[in-house]
Amino acid sequence: MFEGAPVDPRGPRFAAWLTTAVLAVVLATGWWPLLAAQAVVFGIGAFVGLKQAPYSVLYRKLVAPRLGPTDEREDAAPLRFAQAVGFGFAVIGTAGFVLAIPALGLVATAFALVAALLNAAFGFCLGCESYLLLQRLAPSNR
Template identity: 60%
Template sequence: MQVDPRGQRFAAAITSVVLIGVLIQGSWVLLACQALVFALATFLGLRYAPYGLIFKALVRPRLGPPTELEDAAPPRFAQGVGLVFAVVGTAGYALGITWLGIGATALALAAAFLNAAFGFCLGCEMYLLVRRFSPKKHSDREVPA
């Protein structure tokens, strides 16, 4: 599946605003809602991501077609990374380990902001590193050397 990279930046911008709100309010409930957004994108795919649906319905028609598309796997992996940080942060806030909630939220915010402001997807880069260093799968027709 291919996705519009502008949608990923849009989602990262909304995520950044939500995470700033979490840091200001210290709200584990708001962070849990963001974790749900990450979970939907991670497990159901970017096609069902709430911020992506907003982009598709309200923003993309005003921008016109994209000049390029990108593979959905790296951004979907990035959503999973965001989910991990959001879950850890939610647990930190909910259990009264405020420093953990703040730290995990701040790291997720840094990654989201990099994508929103500069188009640099940290989770996507992590995906590429994981793929580079993961063992190669051989097809049935290949004979290992």
């Protein structure tokens, strides 16, 4: 389900910085339409593909041409899983704000923000690591 071509690891890191900025604005303002837009961004990355995700397009068109090429690649599956987890938190957060349960909106947004910031600042993708852990715990099909 979360397959895809290997990706330049600098792209997801760029996306994590943009996501961090968006989620910080949502936390500071409580403006749920921005969180809903971020949910759409997460959803495209998770369920359509990383190549079509808006932040990936920005990276490829505006940032990558200014960087030197890299031979380093990351598997897309953990990244897409991380996008799906972000999608879940963004949807729950949006619902919290829309349904006048601001604590739910703030907590869900804060969890997504922490995960995005960990990836952006330290290169630690919490969703990716969760995906790998789940893969190890899953029964083998052998």
